[in-house]
Structures are given as structure tokens and as C-alpha cells.
Amino acid sequence: MALYVLHENPDWFPPFAAAFDAAGLDYEEWLLITGSLDFQSTPPEGIFWNRLSGSSHTRNHPYSKDYTRAVLDWLQAHGRRVVSGRWVVEMEVSKVRQLTALQAFGIDVPRTVAVIGKDDLLATAARFPTPFITKHNQGGKGLGVRRFDDLDTFAAYVASDEFEEPVDGITLLQEYVPPKNGLITRVETVGYDYVYAITADAARGGFQLCPSEACELDEAGRPVAAPSLFALREGFQHPIIDAFLDFARAYQLEIAGFEFIETDDGRIVTYDVNTNTNYNPEVEAVAPRSGPGEIANYLQRVLAETYAVTA
Ligand SMILES: Nc1ncnc2c1ncn2[C@@H]1O[C@H](COP(=O)(O)OP(=O)(O)O)[C@@H](O)[C@H]1O
Ligand SMILES: [Mg+2]
Numbered sequence: 001m002a003l004y005v006l007h008e009n010p011d012w013f014p015p016f017a018a019a020f021d022a023a024g025l026d027y028e029e030w031l032l033i034t035g036s037l038d039f040q041s042t043p044p045e046g047i048f049w050n051r052l053s054g055s056s057h058t059r060n061h062p063y064s065k066d067y068t069r070a071v072l073d074w075l076q077a078h079g080r081r082v083v084s085g086r087w088v089v090e091m092e093v094s095k096v097r098q099l100t101a102l103q104a105f106g107i108d109v110p111r112t113v114a115v116i117g118k119d120d121l122l123a124t125a126a127r128f129p130t131p132f133i134t135k136h137n138q139g140g141k142g143l144g145v146r147r148f149d150d151l152d153t154f155a156a157y158v159a160s161d162e163f164e165e166p167v168d169g170i171t172l173l174q175e176y177v178p179p180k181n182g183l184i185t186r187v188e189t190v191g192y193d194y195v196y197a198i199t200a201d202a203a204r205g206g207f208q209l210c211p212s213e214a215c216e217l218d219e220a221g222r223p224v225a226a227p228s229l230f231a232l233r234e235g236f237q238h239p240i241i242d243a244f245l246d247f248a249r250a251y252q253l254e255i256a257g258f259e260f261i262e263t264d265d266g267r268i269v270t271y272d273v274n275t276n277t278n279y280n281p282e283v284e285a286v287a288p289r290s291g292p293g294e295i296a297n298y299l300q301r302v303l304a305e306t307y308a309v310t311a
Pocket of ligand 1: 096110133135139140141142143144152174175176177178184202206208259261271272
């Protein structure tokens with residue numbers, strides 16, 4: 001019985017392929033970029049891992065989100081087991097959904113206003129305390145993330161060619177939360193279990209902090225930052241981890257990375273939920289457990305459970 005992996009970015013796949021090979025897991029990739037879906041057809045037996053990324057449109061894959069939605073609707077209509085199922089797509093592609101859900105769950109988030117369309121941007125910003133940052137509702141790699149310290153600079157930006165249109169027309173205005181020591185933390189979870197936490201150096205790396213090896217290299221294959229912006233946050237234990245695991249369970253986020261900022265005055269502010277998560281090679285080299293390794297184990301377990309019940 002096979003595992004099918006639904007995604008659109010082959011560059012991110014090698015660490016997972018290696019972990020699946022090491023675990024002796026049979027898998028097949030379904031690249032969801034353009035294609036067709038015949039309603040008369042029946043999905044193959046197996047389990048399906050949805051790895052849709054909220055930034056797929058930036059890789060010239062504008063249809064991947066709707067293609068994935070369609071394929072997941074079809075798979076789930078046929079009762080197939082999908083890891084990171086249909087509604088996880090909606091969590092992945094919307095920071096509105098992530099932040100409102102986190103807030104309702106009692107997890108502290110940055111003060112945020114979502115502005116739909118461009119017309120209200122300036123008027124809303126005029127009522128928003130500075131400094132603030134902008135970000136795209138649909139992002140995943142720091143899309144549209146910029147800091148503004150005054151309204152005039154923001155007005156000039158909105159009027160300029162530099163203004164980055166969000167793909168769904170939704171821009172978030174968000175409280176700028178100063179990170180203690182310039183570091184943000186990302187907590188990785190697999191199968192509702194805590195794997196490890198990493199820090200990313202926002203002071204040095206800015207707002208584009210993608211941990212994948214494919215993002216860390218420039219076009220010539222050289223590291224874009226040395227030393228690495230990412231490090232294992234060794235032995236990190238905190239009640240926020242249990243809150244993330246409970247949140248993941250409530251929304252069936254079977255594989256998720258949660259990003260938060262700690263402030264000098266002791267706030268822990270969570271601002272990003274990644275359901276398409278990539279693991280940093282330097283961190284993996286020293287971590288007590290491997291992210292892709294845990295995913296391989298988890299998928300193997302799901303496969304055994306799924307076919308033990310229905311066989
Ligand atoms: N409210 C905030 N205050 C300060 N820095 C932030 C805030 N939100 C995000 N950042 C910084 O910007 C980066 C990208 O923002 P994020 O919300 O994670 O977008 P994406 O989903 O595109 O990765 C974060 O890793 C962090 O360093
Ligand atoms: Mg992020």
C-alpha cells in the first residue's frame with residue numbers, strides 16, 4: 001500500500017524522499033500544478049500527504065491551491081485518509097484564519113487588522129499605532145512583510161510601484177513585536193507531538209526566514225548567510241508547546257510549525273502557523289530527532305492504522 005505526496009515544489013522534496021527511503025516507505029509524488037480530474041475515476045488505495053504551500057503562486061503555480069482543493073475534495077469524498085486534510089489548506093492560505101483561530105484559542109497574537117482591497121489601507125493605517133508591519137494574508141515566505149515607523153513612509157510606499165499586491169487582495173496591518181535578542185522561535189510538531197524548536201535570527205535575516213536548504217542557497221548554490229540564520233533551540237520546554245499541540249489537535253494540523261516572538265517584557269506572541277513545513281539542514285544535523293524522520297514514522301503509522309481497520 002502506497003503513500004502519495006501532493007505538492008508543487010520538487011526543490012523542497014529531497015529530505016523527505018531520503019527519510020522515506022531510509023524507512024522503506026513506498027511513495028509516489030503527485031505534482032499539482034496544472035492537470036485534470038476525472039470524476040468517474042476512483043483514487044488508488046493508499047494514504048495521501050497534502051503538502052500544499054501558501055506561497056505556491058510565487059513559484060509560477062497559480063492553480064496549485066485550487067487544484068489541491070479539488071483533489072482533496074475528491075479523495076475525501078471517496079473516504080481516503082489524507083494527512084493534513086482538506087481544511088488544512090484553508091489554514092495554510094490564510095493568516096486571517098490562523099490568527100483568529102489562535103486568538104479564540106487563548107493564544108496571544110499580535111494586534112492585527114486585515115484590510116481587504118487597497119482603498120482602506122491608508123485610513124486604517126492612520127488609526128494603527130506605529131511601528132507596524134504589513135504582510136500578505138496568503139504568504140509563507142515573508143511575502144509583503146515590511147516594517148513602517150511612520151505613516152508618511154507608508155503612504156509613499158502604497159502609492160509607489162514598490163507596493164506588493166497580495167494575491168487575494170488582503171493586506172494585514174500588524175503590531176511590530178520586538179524580538180528579544182533579535183530571535184524568533186519556531187516549534188515543530190508532527191502527529192500532535194513536539195519534535196524540536198529552532199531559533200531564526202531576524203535581526204540578521206530580516207523578514208524572509210525560510211528554513212529549507214533550497215531557500216538558504218543563492219542561484220550559484222552558495223549559502224546566502226553565514227553563519228546560518230537557524231539554530232536548534234536546545235532543550236526548549238514551555239507551556240506554549242502544549243497550547244500549540246492542543247491547537248493542532250483542534251484543527252487537525254497533523255504536521256505544523258508554529259512561530260512566536262518573545263519580548264523583553266515577557267510576552268510570547270504567536271504570529272504564524274505553517275502547515276507546509278521545511279526543516280533546516282544545520283539544525284537537522286544536531287537535533288535529537290529528525291523532522292522528516294518523524295514524518296516518515298508518522299505516515300507509516302497512519303498507513304498501518306488505516307489499512308488494519310479497513311482490510
Ligand atoms: N508582528 C511581528 N513583529 C515583528 N516581526 C514579525 C512580526 N510578524 C512577522 N515578523 C517577522 O517576519 C517574518 C515573516 O513573517 P510571517 O508572519 O512568518 O510570514 P510568512 O508566513 O510569510 O513566513 C517572521 O519570521 C518574523 O521574523
Ligand atoms: Mg513565517
